[in-house]
Amino acid sequence: MRPYPTGSWMPIALSADLPAGTVMPAQSPAGPVALWRSRSGRAAAFADRCPHRGMRLSRGFVRGETLSCIYHGWRYAQEGNCLRIPAHPGLTPPDTIRVAMQPVEDGDGIIWISAGEPAAGPPRFDGLAPLRSMMAETDIAALEAAAGTKSAAGLLDYTHNAQTVQLLLAPEGQARTLMHVLVDEDSNPTQRIAASRAAEALRRAAEHISRSGIAQ
Structure with a gap:
């Protein structure tokens, strides 16, 4: 999708549109994402599909520093790994259960996302x-x-x-x-x-x- 090829930054949202403790659907060069901000203010972008049953994570909810799927409550850390499966509270989820992530930069009022690893940071618009x-x-x-x-x-x-x-x-x-x-x-x-x-x-x-x- 021109003009943002793989490995470059695309402006996905304005920082003000993603308050702490919220999640929203967005579109990245690699497809739909769940863009969310933890209670402490850190932004992250997950592939918009829970690994369990494929429910959109953008319909989920933020709990502290984690994002929970609205379907069965599977909870994911900012690094994408699953932390909790409510149906099996005594189970420590294996590290193989994780959500695909994309790099995010949040600065100067703009949230940027990249499909792939960019060579440098996103552009700045001074003034x-x-x-x-x-x-x-x-x-x-x-x-x-x-x-x-x-x-x-x-x-x-x-x-x-x-x-x-x-x-x-x-x-x-x-x-x-x-x-x-x-x-x-x-x-x-x-x-x-x-x-x-x-x-x-x-x-x-x-x-x-x-x-x-x-x-x-």
Whole structure:
């Protein structure tokens, strides 16, 4: 899924959207993940499938520093190994029972994930701060066509009604794109509202292009 090949970082969510003690579904270059944050604030990304019966772990719940499956309560540590099987409370689960994990970096208000081991850390956007995320029902090509410019390493500059906004793009399949809206860190509330409206205008324009087949 362009522009994040295996071994590179993809922005999967904003840090503010994953409070401590919560879990959410997300999409990574390797497929669906359960993105969760422990009570102490550490983020982790598990393959969204419990090894027991295949239930989505993103429907589970966080207990302290562990994630529990909602189906039979199997509990997993941040390292992916199973810690407890409620039906067999006296059993120490073997180390072979574990959930596949992906590398996660959480910094500057953005949660990044990688399929495979990246050679370096995720990019930094000095002077910018995350504002919000929104889903566009279209691909990156249509967003680029609507903006009239190409994205560079997933970052797209767009100007609407004299308001320039930076959009960090993360593809979710063939026809959906997660847009993370970035603004100047010293922007005022009026500028932030304008940036949000600019991003919404781009989304509408790109979805229209996608429906009409203009970007093909």
